[in-house]
Amino acid sequence: MAETRKTLPPPSRRRDKPQLSCNLCRRRKLRCDRGHPCGSCRHRGLSLSCTYSPTSPAETRHITKETRPPSHPGLTERISQLEKLISSFVDDPNARRQAGQFDNSGLTGDVRVKEPQPTNSDGAADPSDSFGHISLRDSKTKYVQDTHWTAILDGIAELKSSVHDEAGRSSELSAPASSSPEILFPSCDPATHSEILRDLPSREGFWETPQETHIMWVGKLYGILSLALIFQGNDECFLEDQRRLIEKFDLKIKQCLVLGRYQDCPPDTIETICGTLNTQFHQSGDGEMSSLVILGVLVRMAQRMGYHRDASHFPHISPFHGEMRRRVWAIIKDLDVMLSLSAGLPRILREFQSDTAPPHNLLDADFDEDLSELPPSRPESFQTPCQWLVAKNKLTSMLGIISDFVTSIRRPSYSEVMRLDKMLHETYSSTPQHLHERPLQKSLMDTSETLLHRIQLVSLYSKARCLLHYRYLAPARTDHRYAYSRDSCLEASLKILQYQHMMYQESQPSGRLYNERWKVKSPIMRGVIMLATTLICLELNYELSSDSTAKKKQIALPGNVTHRLIQALQQSHKIWSDQKDLHHDIPRTIQAIDVIFKKLEKQQNETPKQAASSVTQPSNKGPFYDSTMGMSSMRQISGTDQLM
Template identity: 30%
Template sequence: MEGARPVLSCASCRQRKLKCDRNQPCGNCVARSTDCVYSSASRNRPVAAQRRDGNANLENRLRRLEELLNTMAPRGSQQGSNGSAATSSREQNDREKGASPEDNSSLQSDPFNLSDVKPGRMMSSDSQVAYVSSTHWAALCNEVAELREGLEQTNLAEHTDNAEISYGSGPMLLDGLQRPPDLKDILSGIPPREVTNRLVSRYFTSNVISLVILHAPTFEKEYNRFWQDQEQVLPAWLAVLYGVLAMGSFLFLRSQEDLPGDLGNTLIAIEAFQRRSTECLMLSNYSSSPGPYTMEALAMNTQIEFVRRRDASVGVWVLMGVAIRLALRMGYHRDPSHYPQLSAFQGEMRRRVWALTLQLDALTSCQIGLPPMINQAQCDTQQPRNLLDEDFGPDFARLPPSRPETELTPVLYTITKTRMTNVFRTIFNHAGLGRVDSYNQIMELDQRLNTTMQSISPRLKLTSFEDSVSVPPWLLIHRYSLELLSLKARCILHRYYMTQAYSDPKYNYSRVSCVEAAMSILKYHGQILAETQDGGLLCQHKWFLSSLELHDFLLSAMVVCLELSFRARAKSGSGGGQSPVKFTREELVGSLQRSQILLDTLKVHSSDARKASVALAVMVKNFTQPQKPQEESVSGFEPRDQYANSGSLPLYPSEAESILGSMSFDEPYMSSEAIQTSHPAFSSSLEGVGTFFNTSEIIDWDQWEAFVQGSRSTTDSF
């Protein structure tokens, strides 16, 4: 009988189908920091004998594993209980100190070393990828070194919850009520290649945030293979392609250009491509069997849904939640360095996808006023490196060193934005805890925000407009985005202690920081409005104006209104003194008036802008018309003691709610000029503004109530 072919490669190289240099350890294992193990079995024994011995050996190992699991399970439960108790104890201490459990790593030292925590287990096959935490039984199998190789070669389905491959295995709400079209039907929606080429080229020559999750040279090879044999395409990859076509069409729309070929109406084309992308995701069983390209397709799908809508959408936020859960299921929240089966290229692209996921989570959550869904305390994925796509590829055994951040690359903005988003997420989470942090914690977060801003590359720092005339529009937009995010974080961070400063000067830093950040936001919004007009630096990027969050407008305007209200009350009373804020009353009022003009430009396309514009008109009117003298003299504008001392913030003030809650937008929108000539219509047109303001708890409604009381004399006269 013919002898078996000698096994010369190590186990790791055989598993990955790599060429082994047969050293001990080999070069591939050194690059991946994995164990290099060579088979010690006889190379001259018959294959059948080796298989019989191997099967018997595997059975013995599996029996031993079963005994090991039975022994470890009770012990693991006991340790888990002890660990939970210890964690609960630490969290209780954190609550007493005013720190959130999620942010312990940044605000105080952790006695546990993260490197000591088992990273869980990554299991993959050609069609799907799954991750389980270190407490899952499948991860325990990975602890048995002798079984690692054999078990990794088994079918992934044996370790998952028997996921079905056929359509309809997931929840009906995710799979849809109708079976998606077959692949042949979906492929019929692809435009001719010359048209598709132009849409793909427009996407890859842009600077949209999703661009970094696709490796351009690799996508180009896959794209060419697709045109050679469309029948062999993976549905998830086709979902990515349709997403690229949808975003490419959107880029034509925002630059006010006609689509190539006979695609017709741009909005209809975008919706058609988005529908096809969604059908491809459904066909790929993304919810039950996520695999290669699933996260890229979901990120593209979510981004398109986001840019298609002028106003905040709960549906987009829910869709983002689905994407986040699948990312966790696939282990994107754990750094790829833990998993040797992931190549250097795969790991870096996963880091890019996770960075974009973090940004979209914070963006969509804050937009509707809910906490972000990702718990950073459970994540250790590192930032992607500052590399060009040409710097690395699928054939690289290891990544090259990161380029310096003084060198502008497409991924540098993603790296910087993710850092800023992580700080913003921490601040936003603290603001939504339903209690007030100590001032020391506020100042620690303020210092962290300052440090993050100082670390921004000079290439991405916003400079004066006079120094930006030669800056490309896309780079100017990136600079504005980073600056506005940091200013919004500062407003949210200091919004509570700003009002405390009215009665206690030791908090004046928060008052000054909050007002100056709010005024800067309003100033930058005005600059952007001016530059998006014909002939401006951003005249081809009017979409950027409409994409600005209206929540930023109202947050900033509210801060300015509170400052104006305090000054008015302090002037009528005996307190107040010299304001530490550098802006005059005229400058503060002027910023509100300019903001109302900006909102008026958006009201045609956005119902939220219409509501915000009318609400802002109430504020402006309060400070531009003479007010009736107050019946009671207020000195120092002191907040109510029950809120100042309880550590909690009121959600809805009774009197402000009675005014704002009775507002309606059933009537057609009226301009500020019409408001002055038609008081009853204005009164009826304000219904519902309260729901816009109630999107989150970052506004101090106690102070807002006091402000609205000053407006009552005007609104009552209507």
């Protein structure tokens, strides 16, 4: 047997020099104090990355367990170290720019939006130009702000793949299957995909492969069917069989949301939640709070999916889907303001939290999914459904700002009130000309939809004026400085009741709004009219409750104005009495008007001559003529003088 010999190095070869510096200091050619970790790595916040290469088995044995540096730190520890490092970027713009130079060419499934070029005088990027991060992965959509640690972490290619791989393995091995949240739909019995499809109306060739259709899309379809039943608008609407069908469809919407795991934000989630929200709000007379709960979920889901940031920031979103996201976001903003105000609560969204552009003035036929670029908007003179949505969005946004202002915990100044009043008027004046109010007899060629759009816009404008000025009704009785607010509030209230009378007449079987009468009786419109009714009752109560001594010190309303207020309440009382079964709040409104009428009757009995002269002899002068805000002169309510 051949004798095994040890291979010796050639005599001329120098002995290997042991590496005493840590790997990072050696790579950077820095002085290393050979600590564990070394001072250089500790100073740079890289303690967990300070590692040494073993030199020889003998030397390695001298490294005890306590002093052995971690050669492969855990992912959690590295992320903790990274968070500390990132926190230093806030105070160091140069470090932030260096962090953004990491290679991110390997990112898939996510879109990392590059920071814009520096625009400030000091060379730092404007923080408001950070658009955040949208992740599309495994049929789930997730948006986080640019300051969120996951958005920053995904921008570092060194850790991105290991994070996703290790997180995936961890979830597969240890994470239990989470159950669907039950706080939103506690009474919703779970259903299978087949059970949900079975309840759809039968139609030949409805789908070629219905089982392959995503369940959230089916939920959106049920929402359309449910709203179609509600919006049929029969006076004898919601007969028992129809009501049961609406409730059945709404249950299917909720089952689709639960089965489709709405909390993961798959496609069509927002539209499906909108379906059950609208059904709940229009169908249930006492569903106000439940509607607000669903609204909160809707807003947060939309923010999670990045609807509040304009799609132009994210190159992977096509022009078609970007435009559809703008339309959906406009609807969500409108729902937030109107439903919140309807419930007497602050709105959720604020203007500074979103930069999503308004929808373009385009018809649905103007663009499709295959377009690489949206066509330019049509001129303002061209009417499209989105034009109305944009105009309404401007007014609801202004209404939200005014609501925030008047409900603020700080005391508002009257100069701010007047500034907002001017902004409100300018916003309403900027709406397209064909949406401005006009006499009904001059709108014979307009569709019922256009008429309703005008009514809704002027109602929003009038409601905003009421909210802005109503606090000055009482002070204006003794202080001339607030006379404008008193006039504006009462003028707007009378305008709303004027439209209530007109809508009631035109929604009769022979009227122009008969086929659209479900919109006339909507909860939103009902809330606007109730506000106006209450404010007129408030003003008349001030007038009727003051004794003769106090009246001498007060600024009384002209006789013609008092006459119009009483006449408006009389007509409103008649309409509310006819609709008292629509909502539980209507009888309370009727009772408030009855109280005013009883006080008026009592005053007339006590001073018949004086009361008669103040109520039945209107003059030609008053605060509602030649309004400084450009509104038309207030007319007595009659069938031919209605404004549109």
